[in-house]
Amino acid sequence: MMNQNNDNFTEQDGLNINADENLSGTEHLNDPIEETQLNALEAELNESKDKYLRLAAEFDNFRKRTAKERIELFQTAGKDIITDLLDVLDDVDRASKEVEESSDAHLKQGVSLIFNKLRNILQSKGLKAMEAKGAAFDPELHEAITEIPAPTADLQGKIVDDISKGYYLNDKIIRHAKVVVGK
Numbered sequence: 001m002m003n004q005n006n007d008n009f010t011e012q013d014g015l016n017i018n019a020d021e022n023l024s025g026t027e028h029l030n031d032p033i034e035e036t037q038l039n040a041l042e043a044e045l046n047e048s049k050d051k052y053l054r055l056a057a058e059f060d061n062f063r064k065r066t067a068k069e070r071i072e073l074f075q076t077a078g079k080d081i082i083t084d085l086l087d088v089l090d091d092v093d094r095a096s097k098e099v100e101e102s103s104d105a106h107l108k109q110g111v112s113l114i115f116n117k118l119r120n121i122l123q124s125k126g127l128k129a130m131e132a133k134g135a136a137f138d139p140e141l142h143e144a145i146t147e148i149p150a151p152t153a154d155l156q157g158k159i160v161d162d163i164s165k166g167y168y169l170n171d172k173i174i175r176h177a178k179v180v181v182g183k
Helices: 002-013 035-075 079-100 105-124
Strands: 127-129 142-148 159-164 167-169 172-175 177-182
Touching: 079 105, 079 167, 079 172, 105 127, 142 159
Parallel strands: 142 177
Antiparallel strands: 127 167, 159 177, 167 172
């Protein structure tokens, strides 16, 4: 009964409630769009797409950069501690040479086991000794302490002796080798 009254009311007033043109804000939906408006809308759309693509690329670069920095941080997290232990490792090398001259076999074996364990632990953390003796001098890797006349012609410009070993931590130099170069 109520539906009949509503239908009568709308028909009598000439209103069609199902037409979009009667709703507020929809008067111009069926109007043709001018060419300039269309071009402006397309330009705005292209600009929005460009901004979106740039933002997505920038975020992707940020994500990759932070992932790389995180990996590097984990690889070099113990750098300070390992750098401090390099002096201890030098002392271990000197002590190892002195123990080799000892006549006590048990002392040699015990000290050798301890020193090897220390070296193995540091190597498992990414520490690697730089092989300098006999190699060509490279100022990026070596620090020349002095030059001496080369004992043989093939040692000219090469490292004759290393005073202090250089070390890498995960393929990055953490200490340059201090060397004597033949001239």
